[in-house]
Amino acid sequence: MSKEGRETAIGHLDADCFYVSAERVRDAFLNDKPVGVLGNQGACVIAKSYEMKGLGVKTGEPIWEAMVKCPEGIYIKRDFRWYEVLSRMMLDLMRDASRRVEYYSIDEFFFRAEVGRGETFEGLARSLRDRIQECVGVPVTVGIARSRTLAKLISDASKPHGARAVLDAAGEERLLADLPVTEITGIAGRRAERLSAWGITTCLHLARADRALVRRLLTASGEALWWEINGDPVQAINCRRPAHKTLSRGGSLGEATDDPTLLYAWLVRNVERLIEELRYHRVAAGRLKLVVLYKTGHSAVGQRTLALPSDRFDVLLDAARPCLRQAWARGATATHMHLIAEDLAPPGQAALAYFDPPDRRLRAEAVARVKERINGKVGRFAVRSAATLYLPAIYADAANAYDICDVRDKMCF
Numbered sequence: 016m017s018k019e020g021r022e023t024a025i026g027h028l029d030a031d032c033f034y035v036s037a038e039r040v041r042d043a044f045l046n047d048k049p050v051g052v053l054g055n056q057g058a059c060v061i062a063k064s065y066e067m068k069g070l071g072v073k074t075g076e077p078i079w080e081a082m083v084k085c086p087e088g089i090y091i092k093r094d095f096r097w098y099e100v101l102s103r104m105m106l107d108l109m110r111d112a113s114r115r116v117e118y119y120s121i122d123e124f125f126f127r128a129e130v131g132r133g134e135t136f137e138g139l140a141r142s143l144r145d146r147i148q149e150c151v152g153v154p155v156t157v158g159i160a161r162s163r164t165l166a167k168l169i170s171d172a173s174k175p176h177g178a179r180a181v182l183d184a185a186g187e188e189r190l191l192a193d194l195p196v197t198e199i200t201g202i203a204g205r206r207a208e209r210l211s212a213w214g215i216t217t218c219l220h221l222a223r224a225d226r227a228l229v230r231r232l233l234t235a236s237g238e239a240l241w242w243e244i245n246g247d248p249v250q251a252i253n254c255r256r257p258a259h260k261t262l263s264r265g266g267s268l269g270e271a272t273d274d275p276t277l278l279y280a281w282l283v284r285n286v287e288r289l290i291e292e293l294r295y296h297r298v299a300a301g302r303l304k305l306v307v308l309y310k311t312g313h314s315a316v317g318q319r320t321l322a323l324p325s326d327r328f329d330v331l332l333d334a335a336r337p338c339l340r341q342a343w344a345r346g347a348t349a350t351h352m353h354l355i356a357e358d359l360a361p362p363g364q365a366a367l368a369y370f371d372p373p374d375r376r377l378r379a380e381a382v383a384r385v386k387e388r389i390n391g392k393v394g395r396f397a398v399r400s401a402a403t404l405y406l407p408a409i410y411a412d413a414a415n416a417y418d419i420c421d422v423r424d425k426m427c428f
């Protein structure tokens with residue numbers, strides 16, 4: 016019960032097959048069809064619609080296996096920035112609806128659920144679900160309970176498009192009796208085996224087990240889960256979205272190569288993509304790390320600490336170049352490259368003239384502004400470094416041209 020005499024509980028809201036639903040928001044043609052969202056370079060399915068799931072396609076499956084099971088499927092390259100746009104819209108709506116909201120993942124939120132006289136938690140769950148559907152266009156499932164762990168179990172069990180509140184002991188017992196203990200986040204593999212040796216295989220078994228035994232088997236984190244599934248909320252709702260510790264760009268090189276010119280072109284491409292990300296999250300990189308993976312299975316790392324955190328192309332490229340020299344193995348065939356920004360800091364810290372003469376800084380910032388404005392207006396990579404000209408296939412690819420639609424601050428369908 017809250018101070019104002021309102022009843023409180025904990026809610027969990029989770030989008031249903033989020034990446035697919037996000038694609039459907041901007042293309043209704045995909046509704047009711049089997050849709051798979053593909054990872055970097057289109058090698059594997061990272062999300063699938065319920066229609067595709069029904070045909071046996073699994074998350075993480077290579078595209079060629081998925082296409083055997085579901086030849087009629089529509090396979091789309093993932094677009095995390097679009098998903099982030101929708102995720103932020105959902106977060107804003109959640110914050111309107113609740114005073115405490117935790118951004119748990121791109122499509123999952125925990126929140127404090129409150130109802131006044133004459134209202135029910137079930138009604139609140141339904142209205143939240145419908146509001147997100149109406150304003151964002153994404154189907155979600157909502158569970159409300161006495162603790163986070165129970166709320167998540169309820170929403171997981173009510174998918175898709177469910178809205179359910181369980182707050183009474185009998186209802187909780189029925190819910191827990193039906194669910195294997197591995198449905199609880201944080202109980203899998205060895206921990207599940209340890210429990211099963213004591214006959215604890217369902218969530219209800221765990222709730223009824225001796226607390227000291229659970230602590231012995233699963234340490235303090237397991238005991239916390241025991242309290243949680245018994246309706247005692249011991250895990251708080253964390254309202255601050257954790258800041259990114261690192262940001263990275265890269266992935267498969269498509270066609271493996273031992274040509275240093277091509278590797279340099281990839282490096283420049285990844286620097287440009289990383290800068291987009293840094294600017295989006297309003298941070299600057301204090302350190303760059305480059306990882307190159309080779310066909311032989313080994314990988315090499317190059318790294319550089321910057322004199323000052325930066326999100327500027329000239330500065331980051333100056334730092335990335337020696338990283339590539341360090342990570343490059345002459346004659347070896349590279350398959351993947353990852354460029355990682357670390358020690359992230361707020362941008363725009365006072366520049367030290369010694370490292371960064373003002374005329375050079377002003378020119379570079381002016382160029383960056385022009386580039387950003389043109390690309391914002393015309394499309395990603397409309398203006399890009401000439402070093403990337405060695406990768407014509409990447410920029411001419413129809414799947415990448417799709418990215419041009421992906422202009423920040425605009426709704427493009």
Ligand SMILES: [Mg+2]
Nearest residue numbers: 029030031122
């Ligand atoms: Mg989800």
